[in-house]
Amino acid sequence: MSHLTPPRQLPDADADADGSPDPDVPATDEPEKDSAPGAREPGAHVADEPDAQAPSPARGGWFGWRRRFPRTARGVWIGTTVLAAVLVFAVLLVPNRLDQITVQSFLRLPVEGLFLAAVLLALPSRARRITAAVLGVFLGMSAILKCLDMGFRQTLARPFDLVFDWVLLGDAADFLKDSLGRTGEMLAVIGVIALAVAVLVLSALAMVRLGNVLARHRRMAARTTLVLGVVWVICFTVGVQSGGVTVATKGYAQYLSNRVQYVRDGLGDAEVFKKQLTVDAYAKTPSDHLLAGLRGKDVMLTFVESYGRVAIDDPKMGPEVKATLEAGDARLKAAGFSARSGWLRSPVTGAGSWLAHSTFLSGLWVKNQQRYRTLTTSDRATLTSYFQKTGAWRTVGIVPGVRKAWPEGKYFGLDHIYDSEHLGYHGPYFSWSPVPDQFSLEAFQRLEHGRKNRDPIMAEIILASSHNPWSPIPRVIDWDDLGDGSVFDGIEKEGTDPTQVWKKPERVRTEYRRAIEYSIQSLTEWVERYGTDDTVLVFLGDHQPVPTVTGGSTSRDVPITIVARDPKVLDRIEGWNWTPGLKPADDAPTWGMDRFRDRFLTAYGPKAR
Template sequence: MTLTTLAAVFVLAALVLPNRVVGLGPATFLRIPGEAVIGAAVLLALPRRARAAVAAVGGVALGAMTVLNLLDMGFDQYLGRDFNVILDWELFGDAESYLEDSLGRTTTLAAVAGVLVLVALLLILPALSLVRLGNALARHTGTATRGTLIAGVVWITCTSLGLQVAGVPLAADRTASALKVQARRVSDTLRDEAEFRKVARVDAFGNTPGSQLVPELRGKDVIFTFIESYGRSAIEDPIMAPGVDSTLDVRTKALAKAGFHAKSGWLTSATYGGSSWLGHSTTMSGLWISNQQRYRTVMASDHLSLTEAFRRTGDFDTVGVMPGVQKGWPEQQWYGLDKVYNAFQLGYQGPKFSWSTMPDQYALQQYQERVHSKRPADGRSRMSLLILTSSHQPWAPIPKMVDWDRLGDGSVFKGIEAAGDKPADVIADTSKSRAEYGKSIQYSVTALTEWLERYGTDDTVLVFLGDHQPIARVSGNHASRDVPVSLVAKDPKILDKITDWNWTDGLRPAHDAPVWKMNTFRDRFLTAYGSTPHPRKG
């Protein structure tokens, strides 16, 4: 009797399980699932063998829906969206690598094993539970039939009258509704894939000759830099903002003293909490790349990237510095980069800082020594793409600034890394995660702007921005997807070209500064600096 009761409780809980952490609460599990009423009626009507088979298959299906609900919870907490059953499986490899870098191989192996065991249990236990419940119904047919009829009448009554418990409807069809949502999500994904291929073939600057691209930037040293997880929350959240805003104000004044001036605004990112490459490619392509399929489609296309536009002119060398790239990166061709330095090509001999392979300050110094200090051949200019990683979660340990002349091969960071917080301590503490996230942004912004102050020239044009907001545990469940973007230069003509953008003076965008979707930046930038549209219509 006890096992049968536990089986019933388990099945009922699985049937009403929400797909959001905020939906978990006692009232949620006091609901009457309509699927249980229908399931009981079906099992009562079937003969023994058919009943066992239907119960087993139904249990596995219920287990699969439970797994999907849990995945939705996790993806919503970390990426601000639901799990996509078609596109998101490959992200688990990245998640495993992140855990290994943050918590170590042993902990990661234990976590992976635990997840696999949990998934197996969630598929097996509902099947065993439903088979047991089906047999119990068959042994007490009369009582079970009356109970099913009563439950059906109660469910219909609660639905008709809209009865609620603590604001939650008493009658539920959660699993049936979730199944419909999953089916619609699959259909929408397949349709989106076909439609996006057509969209990607259309390009306002697709047929523009190189001579008509960015003519106002000829002779300039243009640098595009992404700061990991640099989101609006860093500037406006009560916990993170005081430190970050102070840093932005101090660095604005320091740059002004060195002759640099800045304007800043907001972009709404195509991603949230992670999948940084979607933010990078959205900014550079002028397309809304919000999932992995869209990303693959664009990477396989000849849609013009902002970085490729500079190479197409014939007047710019193009180079990338990617300390976060630790394997082959075929995207280099689409980005139009003549040369890319990955994590293993920057000579770093210091410790990793959790996921980040090296501190931003070191990566910037290597950029200076290997790229920026060396003028391109034939009097050409240079366009660079830098992806900084020190502000990547879990924000522990965080590097500290050291004297630029002492950076060497990075060994100087060994003591700093050893004295820093342990990732496990920060991951488990939401308040500490928020505070340490803010410190990591302060570090990255300081490193980048100190580099500019130290090595920038009259021809330097720096555009830097965030790729996405940090995870919901840090930014909050209702945070926007906005990220700051700044353009910095000494030449006043460069900033004059974007006067009509109405951006805020300085490195800190005002709360009411313009907000654009991230995919609009490419065309606005190309237009501002004299590019002539020659559309390709697909």
């Protein structure tokens, strides 16, 4: 009977440099060779010989599968290694702006990749794996941050703020709920969380895989890293480019540096803003001197959501919006009203209406959520609270976009607030907007302006129908037919579907333009219908719309207009050099939105000329 010895175990070709086996590297395709009984590989140790009872690697499991299907295993190993490298290099090279992502963006040599290779090559096995996993998680986090930057740039034309913007993610979830419903919101949130976790896990696994490959081929990897390092230095020094993009890049390191500086600036901004809060030229002005030039007038401070300069200047939208403004101007003139218009520069673009509103009313540049919170918990007086301080006006807020507790309303000096639940509206939502502008204005007339034997009113009014996503949009109907708003059921059903509209930028721009026209028509018709000799209307945009509409414009200008029938009201701002009519001229003065409060208080103070 022949004697067969257990198969001899060769030194594992998949072991790390320190001798530990690497399960990520496939076994060699060489067939095993039988050896004579008791034979031993020259130089082999007794410990290398397997126990006679040990199971053969070919009996099952991953190693057995690799031995039974060596070519398939090697193909899988090579494929996953390539995918790991692609993932890591994609994170290092991808820009944080959608408009900068091109093929050339990925045809570059990142110095950070060479640095990571050098670090992993220098570490022993255990430290290498731990370091690779940590670096992978960090790369995954930076990938998520870049995606947030892309989203914020598409919406707010700025990157995500690691200090102040977390609260906006909650607002984004609310927006999804309003647009897609509760189920749609939950599915979207779950999907985003799952995707974020997947990115972190995959990036960590990718770095560990690449670290193992570098260790298995240490000499070749070290030489390749050195050669590529020399190539990077030469390309960087000479400034070699491909398709207008620099080949040798240190963009990822610069990106991280910029983010760190962004955070440092944000943290230091709090003290700067607290000092600005204490400076108020009108803080000690006697109440009987404040706004003396408007005593007895009904003043409406009205914000038109997303009404930006692009609505007037864009060559495709501009002509139709201008026609709406001209029609409104003619309507107001026929009713005895005149208007003056200029430009303001908003602190935000795309979204963040509350930051623009508080900038306009407080006279301070409220550019982030921290400033907003600091402002609304301070005793800084706003334009609306100065109206309240005089005791000569009843101050009210028409805020249809508010659907939950809004304690800031008291800070802004509003005696009474009408939110979406208290305007008497029983019609459908128009996407984000709970109440059509025409109904909001009619509700203001019914609840406050149309009351008899009342005090003068100062009203802050937010017109929300022009809020993103601008689909579906209501249309102006006969004012006598508004009723409780149920008439809008059919109009909402006739409107466009936002999921279809947002597939094409041109359709988005068209719907945006129609929304602005609707808001302006509603407002001018209200003044024509209900305005009196004592009516003073100030209306303005709060910010430019999203980049999909602006086409990447960096302008933050918004139109502002003052309308009055009493010529003395407009005489007081003659020195502002604003344009007659509802449309400001291209070269009309442009102020920062934070400058309006003090200029308005000065113009309508007791000593104004």
